[in-house]
Structure formats: structure tokens, C-alpha cells
Amino acid sequence: MAEHLMSDKNREGKRSARERMLEERAEQEARSRRNKKLVVGGAVLAVIAAAVVVGVVVQNQRSKPETPTAAPAGTIGDKNLIIPVGAPDAPSTLTVYEDPRCPACGIFERTFSPTVDQLEDAGKVFVNYHIVSFIDRSLGGSGSKYGANALGCAQNAGHFRDFHDVLYRNQPDETADTFGNKQALIDLGKQVPGLDNAEFQSCVNSNTFAGWVSAVQQDFDKSSFKSTPTVLLNGTPIYPKKGDEQISPENLVKWVDEANQGKQLGTPGSHGQSPAPTSTAAETNNPPSP
Template sequence: MSQKNTEARRSARDRMQEERAAQEAKARRMRQFGIIGTVLAVLVVAVVVGVLVMNHKSSSYSATDAPKGTVGTNNLVIPVGADAAPSTLTVYEDPRCPACGEFETSFHGTVNKLLSEGRIKVQYHVVSFIDRHDQGSGSKNAANALACAQNIGKFHNFHDVIYANQPDETDDAWADKGKLITLAKQVPGLDTPAFESCVNGNSFGSWVTAVQTDFDKSGFSSTPTILLNGTSAYPTFKNEQISEANLVKWVDAANKGKTPAVLTPASAAALASPTAGNTKP
């Protein structure tokens, strides 16, 4: 690898670490604000209760409200890859999260290769807390659009398109659902009337809220949170810094003596790369 490429990868890792540190600082601030908010909430408890009662129907969630093919408790997880793959990469991401964008830019090729070879499966938790911190609706809209794509078997391709065209965190571009529908044109077979109706109608809004609630209870406070077989792999795994080469090495070590999974035609098709390119300005 050239010195230039090495420095570029190091720079990307540095940006991811800096962004993660910034998110953790923001999370600490928000927890402090939460203490103040709790005191204020006591003063207006009657109003809050009234709002909760009025919104109970719209905020309720059951596993039957989830997109097709989701797994885990209450169907909050989107699985990608062969079920029989010997290792599991767990990924918590927010569509507006810039550190998640850095992770996907640096690692999506390696992750996709490991998936296509049956060496790992990935379990995605699509969270949306940046809307709450930075205001807006782009995270929730994008998470719902990803759920709409999952519902028709196009999640993985659309996921890659979303992160390849991610706006700046402070630009709530995906508040405009039309931009998400336009991006869907990059995934063959995704841009259909049913998909557009799902995006515009926020069909999986209750699922998006439930995924975020689950993240709030998880003990994790920032994204991306990456686990390899349940152990944190971002930014380090067993005292080693994450990199593409190290991720492959870690997976190989975890899989030693185990047989890679054979992908079904449907699983292989779901991993096929979209044909269109990056349209990010």
C-alpha cells in the first residue's frame, strides 16, 4: 500500500475518532439537559400526560408493524447475509451520523466482501437520535425509507446508496422525502409506487421509534457502534485499532475451524451492488 493511501486511511480513522468523541460529548451534554428537563417536566406534568394520551395510538408499536424479514426481539434488527455465517457484525448507525458515513466509506467494501463470502452476517440497528439532538426529521425519514427498502428486499443496496450520498450532519436534507425517493432510483427495482407511498406515508414510523427506544436502553450512546460477535470492534477490538486489514484478520481468527456459509441465490442477489454512482453534490 502506498504512503498516500496509508495516510488517507489514517486520516479517515482520525476523523471517525474525532467525530465519535464529539458525539459522546454531545451525549453528555444532552444527559445534563435531561436533568433540567426532568425538573421542568414536573411543573407541567398534567400537560405531558395529556399529550401522551392523545399520541398513544400513533406511538404504539408491535412486532407486526416491522418490515418483512426483520429479526430479534420485537423485530427491530435488519439482517444481511447468510444466517449460517460463523461470525456476526452488529452495527448501530444513524443515517445522518457523519462518523457512520466515514465508517461506511472506509469499510463497506470489506464488509460486503466478507458478506458475499459467507464469512459474516451483519445485523443493522437503524437509529435516529440525531434528529433529537440537532433538530429535524432527516434521520427518521431515512430510517423509514430504509425500512421501506427492507420490506421489499432492497435494504442492503439502498443502505450503501444512502451513505454514499449522505449530506452534512447540520444539513437536514432528508427532511425532504423526495430526495430519498430520488436516491432510490440508483437501486434497480426499488423506485416503485409502493416504495414511494411507504416513504411519503411514513409507513414504518412506529418501528423507527421503537428501534431508537431500544438504542436508548442499550447502554450505547454514540454511533457507529460496531460489535464483532458481541465485542466492541470500533474503534478498537482487543486493544487493536480498527482497519480494513484488521477487520479481516479478526474475522478470520473468530472463524478459525468454522465453515463459511453458502449464500442462497436470494441472499446473493440482495448483496449485488447498485449500478448507479454517487450523486452527492
């Protein structure tokens, strides 16, 4: 009887030990699973955190425009990104965003530049040009950037308007990267008195205002404008139409005269090229955004 009781106790002892072992193993496995989840969860959170940091850095890089190390003489506005033409004290401001390779810009200029020149010379409008260069991104080449730099070189020499008109009168097909050839831009400069010289050629060849060109484009990227030409009269879009009226040289004159009614006209510089202002009060007549 005693041996039977001892045998039962031994069996119960073994069973209890086995159950404790199984319970301990189950607890270990449960702890292991929890630890794995914590490790994996921590890794995921770390990846997400890293992605957020990278995203913030990238966004900051996108939203932080360059400050150009050199800007053409006489440019105005924040970081001197705007080329002004006409009388700064004109009662109306015409704001124009253009890309040298943009075919619609070429059509606009060949159609409207004589009218715009007349409005400038009469002291009716102060024209603010933003020379952007985004077409190179989609089509490849360097014509937009080099063309914009050449326009900056012409501005620096005091002959922006004449060179601007010559450039758009001789604009190649959009897919032909003719302006990516710096000599082609130098040859166009020979048509403008005051640009057939070593200074202009060196400025074009050395891409002197590359940083300025990049900063102007970054400013355009931040804006709500997505295409060229973008044309605004006192902050109101007028291209391809103003309200229900289609733009035309006649309508442009009419719209400017209506905006200027009862206001004193400005005093333009020679040939409509405004002198370098002493302040950065560009686009003071109901400036557009940005």
C-alpha cells in the first residue's frame, strides 16, 4: 500500500514538473512573440520616423528658394528675380511669366510686343518680367536656361527689351534646342546695338547668371502658376482672356486705359527700359501672388 502511494506521488510529482515546464515554455514563447512584435513595431516606427524626417527635409529643400549669388543689374523684387521695363511710376503693372523655349510665349510676344512697347513708352504700364526655364525639364537640353541667362546678360548691359524682342522673333521650334547653343544666342545679340561686344559674349558663354535663372524658376515653382505665358494686369489674369473678353492688342490697350482712368501717367526711361530703382517696390499696383 505504501509503495502504491509512493508511486502515485511520484507520478503526480512528474506530472506537476512536466506541467510547470510546459507552462514555463509557453510563457517563454509568449514573451518571445511579444518581444518580436516590439522589435518589428519599433523598426516600423523608426522607418516611418525616418521617412517623415526625409520628407520634411525634401519639402524644406523644395520650399526654400535659392538666393542667387549674382543677379543682373537693375532687377527688382524679392531676391532681385524680376526684370523691369517701363516707368516704375506708371499707374498699371503688367506681369509676364515666360520661358524662352515656350511656343505660346513666342506667339504672345510676336503679337503683342509692339503694343506692350507702346504702352511702356507712353508711361501707361510698368512691365515686370519673370524669365522661367522649366521646358528643359520635359524636353531635355539647355535652351530655356541658357536663353534665360542671355536675357539676364542683356538686362545687365541695359538692353533687355531689344534683345528680348529679337530672341522671340527668332524663336526656334520648341523641340529644337537651338538656344542650348550659346553661339546662337551671341549671334542674336549682334542684332542689338550695345550687345555685339566681348562683355555680352563672356556673360553668355560663362552662364554668369545661372544661379539667378535657377532662383527665378524656383520662385515660379512655388507659385500657383503652372504654364507660360502667364500675363496679369494689376494682378488680374488677362491671357488668353480677361473675364469673357478675349485678349487682343486692341483689348489690351482698352483694359490698360480703363485701369488708368483718372490716374497720372508715369515717366519711362529711354526705349522703355526702366533705370535701376533705389527700392524693391516692384509690382506696387495691386501685385499678383506670389
